Amino acid sequence: MTATGINEAEKIDVSVKGAALAAANAGKFDQLPIYDRAIECSSRERIRAIQLEKLIAQVEWTYERVEWYRRKMDEMGVKPSDIRTLEDVRKLPFTDKSALRDTFPYGLFAVPLDEVVELHASSGTTGKPIVVGYNDHDMDVWSDCIARLSQMAGVVPSDRVQMAFGYGMFTGGFGLHYGLQKLGCMMIPAGSGNTERQIQMIQDYGTTVLVATPTYALHICEVGERMGYDWATSTLRVGLFGGEPCPPGLKQEIESRMHIVCTDNYGLTEVMGPGVSGECLANRDMQHIAEDHFLWEVVDPETGVPVPEGEMGELVLTPLDKQAIPVLRYRTHDLTRVVTDKCACGRTHARMQKVRSRSDDMLIIRGTNVFPSQVEDVLTSIEGVTPHYRIIVEEVDGLDRMTVQTEIKPETFSDSFEEMDRFRALVAEKLKSVLLVGVRVQLIEPGGIERTTGKAKHVEDRRK
Ligand SMILES: [Zn+2]
Incomplete structure (x- = not known):
């Protein structure tokens, strides 16, 4: 025992391969790191109070600065002062992809372009791409969300992170990069492709965390096996996945063949990029929503009417402190359900079931x-x-x-x-x-x- 009364032998070093998952499986969640405990584990009352304060300010910000929303709200006869409770969000107009497309490129921007520090876009298969901009504040919020979900998977500042997402206009590469750097990790910006070189880099640089789409991670795994690389003794211990849904069977297969712990996160360019929600090690089918930054609703995809808590429907998101491009009630078309009971990991932020289907990919x-x-x-x-x-x-x-x-x-x-x-x-x-x-x-x-x-x-x- 030390002077502080903590038995040092019981402390778990989560940077050891497999230690984070073993601790989680043994229910030792208090020994796993939480990036922002004060926010991520605060009471539901406090979360709702933060959300309401931010929602009111966000609606004012949006109404005053973005003509598109001002016109919509005027048509509906709703003023920022009508927003007095969280449920009042339902008075606001929905936003969908077409709003961003129709105002291409800068029509929804709420700040002068010289305040914008980064631009991203999602390539549209038809028509114009969706363009989004970030100011310094937005970049801070984004990095914060990524740092949180990385710690949920057991990533720590001493980790060496190999980025196998493409950089470029896609939000995945840079989004994860900044957030992991904020956490204190050493970034290895490999980019996507050149699979044999990826494996060589893991070996040469002692990579401990791999960021990739799950299908590409599996490909790296297969190529490594063919090259005779031993994943069991590799320094690699965590996979941070994103960019596409990861079915449980695929994740299990990668975890057992690569000897790593894999979690995935959810996000979309229109409301920020990756990092809206992330998977903790306590419940592998759910993801904690960063509720101090996003207000969620689950609605019937046909009628747009909210469904009772815990039931399946379409996820609708309102970012609560997005300055460069505010978005109200974004229709994601992603189907999920959300629960608000406390998670075994200690976090109190609501959890959404991992998105496996979209209302429009049926x-x-x-x-x-x-x-x-x-x-x-x-x-x-x-x-x-x-x-x-x-x-x-x-x-x-x-x-x-x-x-x-x-x-x-x-x-x-x-x-x-x-x-x-x-x-x-x-x-x-x-x-x-x-x-x-x-x-x-x-x-x-x-x-x-x-x-x-x-x-x-x-x-x-x-x-x-
Ligand atoms: Zn949890």
């Missing part, structure tokens, strides 16, 4: 609703297939046809046609039992589905 196959995440869940539950897959939807003789291409593991591959056909039928049957619609299955040989260094594109809808 496929309608012969009248049945199918989400790509359902296909993903079935495939990751089958021994013998890899997490690499593709869904192709086409119209054949006036009928929808859905084909799932799934890549099999080398040990599943066989020269026997009968054996392969039996396996194919098994996959098709499992898919049908969950999707309730018949699916064509094609087995693809190991390595046959193209790997990507960024977001994987799983769905190809060829229908008109």
Whole structure:
């Protein structure tokens, strides 16, 4: 025992490989780091009070400075002074992607451009991109959110972080970079691609944390295995994922093959970038929302009316201290549910279930609703297939046809046609039992589905 009464032997050094997860699994959450304990563990009353104060100021800021919102609010007959409770947020107009697109590039900016210190954009598949700007204050808030979620995964200032996200206009690269630097980590800005070099860098620089999309992390894992790199003894111990949803099966596979702990975070360019919410080690299916910076609502995607707490719906976000581009009630189209009970990790900020589907990525196959995440869940539950897959939807003789291409593991591959056909039928049957619609299955040989260094594109809808 030391003079302070703390038994030093019981203190856990979370920078040791596997220690953070082992501590979490043993329920020793008080021994895990929390970046901003005063805020992240404050009472629900205090969180709501902070939110209300910021909401009132944010609506005033927005109304006074952005003509687009002033016009919308005037049309609806709502003034900033009408916002007196958190529930009053419902009086405000929704914002969707088109608002940002229609005002391209600077129409929604609330500060003069000489106050803007950074610009990002998300590439639109159609039309103009979505452009967002940040002033110094916005950059601070962003870094703060990233520092918090990094500590949730057990990242500490002594970590060496290899960034395998692309930099550029995409918010993921720089967003994570600044936040991890704020935490005190050493950044290794590798950028995406050149996979063998990524592994060489992990080895040369003693990288402890990898930032990547989950599909790219798996690719790095596979290439490393082929090169004979031993992930079990590697210095790498944490994966910070983002850029695309990470199904639980994929995460488990990466964790066991790379011997690392992986968490992922949620965010979107329109409201900030990555860092809106992050996964703690106490409940791997949920993510804590940075509630002092974001007011959340969950609404019925059809009607826009809030659903009861804890029920599934579309996430709507109002950033509470976003100065350069304020956004009110942004419709994310992401489906989730949010709970507010205290988490075992000690944090009190509300938790959202990880987003697996968007209201607009639902496929309608012969009248049945199918989400790509359902296909993903079935495939990751089958021994013998890899997490690499593709869904192709086409119209054949006036009928929808859905084909799932799934890549099999080398040990599943066989020269026997009968054996392969039996396996194919098994996959098709499992898919049908969950999707309730018949699916064509094609087995693809190991390595046959193209790997990507960024977001994987799983769905190809060829229908008109
Ligand atoms: Zn937690």
